[in-house]
Amino acid sequence: MTTTHSGVSTATRATAVAARATDLTKVYGQGETQVVALDAVSVEFRQAQFTAIMGPSGSGKSTLMHCMAGLDAISGGSARIGDVELTGLKDKKLTQLRRDKIGFIFQAFNLLPTLNALENITLPMDIAGRKPDRAWLDRVVETVGLAGRLKHRPSQLSGGQQQRVAVARALASRPEIIFADEPTGNLDSRSGAEVLGFLRNSVRELGQTVVMVTHDPVAASYADRVVFLADGRIVDDMPEPTADMVLERMLRFSGGAPRTPGFDAPGHTS
Numbered sequence: 001m002t003t004t005h006s007g008v009s010t011a012t013r014a015t016a017v018a019a020r021a022t023d024l025t026k027v028y029g030q031g032e033t034q035v036v037a038l039d040a041v042s043v044e045f046r047q048a049q050f051t052a053i054m055g056p057s058g059s060g061k062s063t064l065m066h067c068m069a070g071l072d073a074i075s076g077g078s079a080r081i082g083d084v085e086l087t088g089l090k091d092k093k094l095t096q097l098r099r100d101k102i103g104f105i106f107q108a109f110n111l112l113p114t115l116n117a118l119e120n121i122t123l124p125m126d127i128a129g130r131k132p133d134r135a136w137l138d139r140v141v142e143t144v145g146l147a148g149r150l151k152h153r154p155s156q157l158s159g160g161q162q163q164r165v166a167v168a169r170a171l172a173s174r175p176e177i178i179f180a181d182e183p184t185g186n187l188d189s190r191s192g193a194e195v196l197g198f199l200r201n202s203v204r205e206l207g208q209t210v211v212m213v214t215h216d217p218v219a220a221s222y223a224d225r226v227v228f229l230a231d232g233r234i235v236d237d238m239p240e241p242t243a244d245m246v247l248e249r250m251l252r253f254s255g256g257a258p259r260t261p262g263f264d265a266p267g268h269t270s
């Protein structure tokens with residue numbers, strides 16, 4: 001069995017489904033300007049699994065993530081978080097679902113500059129009027145290596161540390177699933193590796209479910225599985241990826257060219 005960055009076989013994972021798309025279709029525009037961004041995509045994201053989503057620029061990665069997270073309305077098919085069908089949910093219910101069941105990590109860390117690290121981590125729960133579970137919070141802070149930095153403001157933290165605050169913020173409310181959109185895109189490779197390591201630890205040690213969009217084969221190799229999109233369809237599903245396997249698969253998209261405008265080489269995660 002291949003040893004991945006996660007060091008754990010997907011076969012040993014829990015099998016419950018955290019999120020599921022069935023024939024998920026997303027069409028933008030109408031008539032001549034119509035774009036089918038997702039073309040009947042069916043995919044499951046299992047609990048306590050770390051999935052990377054890859055594919056050329058414009059293949060539908062962000063659209064899939066946004067539709068699954070209830071940030072964008074779908075045109076057909078279905079998207080579920082746990083047992084909850086997103087289609088037909090009223091705005092208020094959708095907002096609640098995003099707040100209670102989904103964690104987000106973006107390329108830009110999106111921290112509030114006037115709050116310290118701990119206040120940033122607990123902000124979503126404060127807004128929701130929920131008390132953080134102190135023991136869990138301590139574990140999260142420990143897992144992402146932020147103990148000793150909690151009183152620092154974002155400007156007093158490195159980029160990697162700021163992203164770790166964003167990871168802790170996503171983990172703090174124990175969401176059913178975390179969606180991460182290019183979480184290492186603004187980080188140097190060392191800080192990026194740290195953040196990916198912490199994300200992986202959150203899956204291994206805390207049982208978190210993580211779905212991450214990335215262009216970087218090295219980042220993808222931290223995942224348990226890579227789902228490849230092309231032209232709004234899933235074209236491959238790779239368990240236990242290594243960076244070399246992912247790179248080789250990406251090169252096949254681009255006809256063997258070492259670099260294409262649509263598909264970046266490892267290390268570059270724009």
Ligand SMILES: Nc1ncnc2c1ncn2[C@@H]1O[C@H](COP(=O)(O)OP(=O)(O)OP(=O)(O)O)[C@@H](O)[C@H]1O
Pocket residue numbers: 028029035036037055056057058059060061062063064
């Ligand atoms: N709001 C929108 N209106 C019209 N078309 C859109 C919109 N958002 C995305 N698209 C189109 O849908 C397709 C999929 O876009 P998407 O952003 O999901 O791709 P992606 O794989 O995330 O790309 P990238 O790697 O460049 O971020 C593209 O053809 C894009 O131009």
